[in-house]
Amino acid sequence: MKTFDKQKWSQIRAKGHTRFIMRQIVQRGIPMGVIVTVGVFLFENFTHSVTPTPGNLAAIFFCFGIISGYIRGEREWEQCERAYDET
Numbered sequence: 001m002k003t004f005d006k007q008k009w010s011q012i013r014a015k016g017h018t019r020f021i022m023r024q025i026v027q028r029g030i031p032m033g034v035i036v037t038v039g040v041f042l043f044e045n046f047t048h049s050v051t052p053t054p055g056n057l058a059a060i061f062f063c064f065g066i067i068s069g070y071i072r073g074e075r076e077w078e079q080c081e082r083a084y085d086e087t
Contacts, residue, residue: 004083013084021073029069036064 012020037060044052052060 006087009080009084020077024073025066025069028072029065032068033061033065037061
């Protein structure tokens with residue numbers, strides 16, 4: 001959320017923390033993971049370096065996709081909670 005809207009946050013908050021985090025992972029984390037994984041794959045292939053194994057690509061996707069989506073969701077939840085309490 002760019003600008004804080006207390007009414008909108010109340011609706012999101014009522015749906016729950018877990019749902020919010022899962023949406024952040026799906027909306028932001030997975031696309032980020034795909035972009036980074038494809039980027040690493042292309043970089044490795046065009047530089048004629050070692051071709052990454054599917055296991056390495058899966059680890060890259062997990063690290064950048066799922067974990068970054070979770071961390072970003074938690075941070076945004078905390079920021080919105082703080083703004084909600086202040087208003």
